[in-house]
Amino acid sequence: MFNKEEFLKLCNEWSKNTLMQTLEIEYIDAGEDFLKAQMPVNSRVHQPMGLLHGGATVALAESVGSAASLMFINPEKQEVRxxxxxxNHLRSKREGMVYCTAKIIHKGASIxxxxxxxxxxxDKLISLCxxxxxxxxxxDR
Structure with a gap:
């Protein structure tokens, strides 16, 4: 059975000493088919014109989407890549917070x-990935 609190704790623990910690990504909600995180927008994630960098946005999206796949695998026997x-970056952002939600479209055995x-x-759309x-x-590592 899926335990939301345990899963969020695991995702946040695994983020220590990684890019996710550097970007201050925090996993804040999860359900049977989604995972949600937040990331502050400040100078650390800006591009030179003072806007949220597209690369930081993509790093957030991939971090959340990859972590979300962990809900559907056995981490002792499987891993995700x-x-x-x-x-698609649709709107710019200078400061504040962004929220990222990954929802499953297809859950196959290998993809x-x-x-x-x-x-x-x-709740204005910044990027769609x-x-x-x-x-x-x-x-074995």
Missing amino acids: GIEISA HLWEIKIVDEN KLSNMVLSRR
Whole structure:
């Protein structure tokens, strides 16, 4: 059975000492078919014109979409790799917070497809992304 609190705690723990921690991505909600996170928009994620960098937006989307696939695998036996991501940046953002929600479109045995929406505090769409993840047998590290 899916335990939301345990899953969010796991995602936030796994983010320590990674790009997700650097970008201050925090996983805040989850359900049977979605995962949601937030990220502050400030100078650390700006491009030179003082706007949210598209690369930071894509890093947020891939982080959330990849973590979301963990809901559907056995992490002791399997692992996830993002294999393709596309992003349409529709609105700019200078400061505040963005919220990223990944919703499953296709949950196959070896491929997961996610629709990922990034919105601002007023639920205005900032970016729309699509992520394909491959599910692999876990390899010894």
